[in-house]
Amino acid sequence: MHDLMAITLERLDGASVDDRAALAALIGDARVVFEGRVLLEEGSRPHVSMILLKGFVARASILNEGGRQISGLNVPGDFVDLHSLLLKKMDHSLVALTDVVVAAVSHADLRRICEARPQLMRALWRETVIDGAINREWLLALGRRPAAERLAHLFCELYVRLKAVGLAGDYRFDLPLTQSDAADMVGISTVHVNRSLKTLRQEGLLEWKGGEAMIHDWRNLARIAQFDPTYLQARLTTSWA
Amino acid sequence: MHDLMAITLERLDGASVDDRAALAALIGDARVVFEGRVLLEEGSRPHVSMILLKGFVARASILNEGGRQISGLNVPGDFVDLHSLLLKKMDHSLVALTDVVVAAVSHADLRRICEARPQLMRALWRETVIDGAINREWLLALGRRPAAERLAHLFCELYVRLKAVGLAGDYRFDLPLTQSDAADMVGISTVHVNRSLKTLRQEGLLEWKGGEAMIHDWRNLARIAQFDPTYLQARLTTSWA
DNA sequence: CGTGGAGTTGAGTTTGGTCAATATGCGTGG
């Protein structure tokens, strides 16, 4: 878990060792939030941002009719709500999909350090821009891909993202979420998630049970999902200068 | 059109008069791009960002099977691809949906000015974060709203955004796009756009013909779309400090 | 054991997609 803090800082591309150390000094104590709890309520005006050290956090919006759409998923190593530094009022909620460990950084501190360290500010900016790229990819999936392919794409993305923080490997990773969570991410019904997963399973592409995902046939899974990790690798490879 | 440049600078919240002037000095000559042309190709590595002064630009991704999804729409007054400053490689294309006028700012200049003027950098960061908020709202629509409501939401959003830059008023605005463009924004087929528009028209909510949109019943349109402009007004009202 | 939450499955319905025909509107060349 301490590793994860290091990884989070590590990938702040373009920030100096000094910058990272300064930011690290601002990070508060880790806090546990239990599954199902809301970290930040829609409409609230947070004064801290958080680094996710363990578990999964979703940005969720509730529709009037009771439906829920998850517009983003954070994995350990992510800054979960950097954008709230710039946008005062939350336009969605942050929900713990599993038991979760987060460490807070106050906005006041962030503002100070950003003004003093442009390289660091730019690195944080970049994090939010990458979130945006992931978002666009989800949008693309929701708009133009059938259910099974959306799920396939989600598993591809999660594998790459989790692998990048050492939480996946050998084509497997822990994913202790429900099918209903997945449904709210890919914009289909729970029942249809179930059926689509069955298809993927029968095609020998992947399995997801007992909270663990196993990708049996990466090549074909990525193919049907038209998964191109460019939008994610940005997080690992691109540099400013 | 000169107004629009001013508006673009104006809404850089938190930037000083000095900051704005410095940025203004970096803006290159306006350039016309004709309808259908690609401003930035997916996979390219742009070295400029652009301010949109006239017309509509879409961020579009093409699927293997020939489908297209528009993951964002820019209106006059928008910075169209600020994020490319942080992410070297375009993961989607920028397409002119109408004849368009843009003014470029080089990334090199932007980087320089950002390092020198943290307030300005933060304001630009904020622009990209607002783009992200709009994106989430679209995601929500694609995931959980039926076709007619998606369109209703799109019209509500466009009205508010265009009004903010003086290009709408009295519940009407120019929208010289095709139904096919709309289809690619809301993730349904062209035919279904047509049918859904018919429904909205018959319910007396709006009309869209001859390139002009007229909202006849804002209250009910916003109601069925569950349109809450908070995510947009951020662009006008929130401040940093 | 029994209870509750999640997963699975079937039956029937709804929404939206596809294909194809027709209509409308506008710009160009005669």
Add this chain to the structure above:
DNA sequence: CCACGCATATTGACCAAACTCAACTCCACG
């Protein structure tokens, strides 16, 4: 000014994907 041709809009008939409702299974946990 008119006829033609192209692009867009509109409509109908049919099809497919996904949804809803409801039953039933499978576990984990007390």
